[in-house]
Amino acid sequence: METTYETAAEENTADLMAGNKITVDEIAVELAAIELRLRQLARAAEVPATPVELSDTIDSLRSSATSIRKTSDQLRFLARIVDGDVPLATAFPTGDPWGVAARGSDRQDYGGPAIVPTQWQLHRLAQDAKRAETTTTYAEGMAGVGIGWESKAASARRHRERDAAVAKEVLLIECASCHAGSGEQCRTKKGWVADQAHIGRQREAEATVDARLGYLGDNPVAVPDA
Incomplete structure (x- = not known):
């Protein structure tokens, strides 16, 4: 099991967001900045001030940067979904609803109503919308959902x-x-x-x-x- 280390510094997140809460778009941009910083650090580490070979660390930094870039791209697409730029299917392939339409429903196949869908469910709904006759948007599907919600x-x-x-x-x-x-x-x-x-x-x-x-x-x- 991975150990979770928490420090008081983690609570200082005010500089990451323009409003009271961080947006998906802001997360994507912050990750893009971290990716660039890691690649810059890897480049700088090629010529350290003291003669020591850092090739393993450089490879690790670039590998981490690639992983972060992938996550940033996924969240950038998710931000488009949240902003309503991407149409979504009104239900999952099984016919099960999501968002406000899932309230009060019994979806055993998915382990309970997906009132608050995951990012991967939203990605799937975006793919399914390409073949669906009827589509919706994130704002329409989630109208009224979110009050009192906690991740x-x-x-x-x-x-x-x-x-x-x-x-x-x-x-x-x-x-x-x-x-x-x-x-x-x-x-x-x-x-x-x-x-x-x-x-x-x-x-x-x-x-x-x-x-x-x-x-x-x-x-x-x-x-x-x-």
Whole structure:
């Protein structure tokens, strides 16, 4: 499993967007800039100030740049779809709807209604539209969808943040079971230090953190800025 490293610097994203949220077009352009910067860095690394062979690093930089360029091109096309320049099929090949039309539908083949389609589903809908008699646009298909929506990545990050906050809160609470004090981990009856807190201590920490963050259990009650 790939380890996810998160730093406070990641939260500083204001310079990436013109409005409150980043657009797909802005992401594509930013990636294009990163691609160019990587290729420039690879070129500069051909003649470093000290005599050391960096061919492996140069190849890696150029390979990463090629991958980023591919992603940028895919998002550039997606931006055209979102802006309504590309017609879309009104349903998937199975006849299943998407967007606002998928509300209340039961789509077992796709694992549930595609109210919010993925970028790859939108790419497929664009391809299918070339042979469809009736087409629609992204704006028409998604009219009214998006209020309170949160991406899977954002939801997973917020859950990680919640779990980290609970882990800190646990150590601030005295355990009613083993009487571990502030800063101390719970212990077994024989005095062994445990990596997990007793249920009562854990439950109290979760309740405190959830009330502070606006969660109900481990589920967010509201999505900020949705």
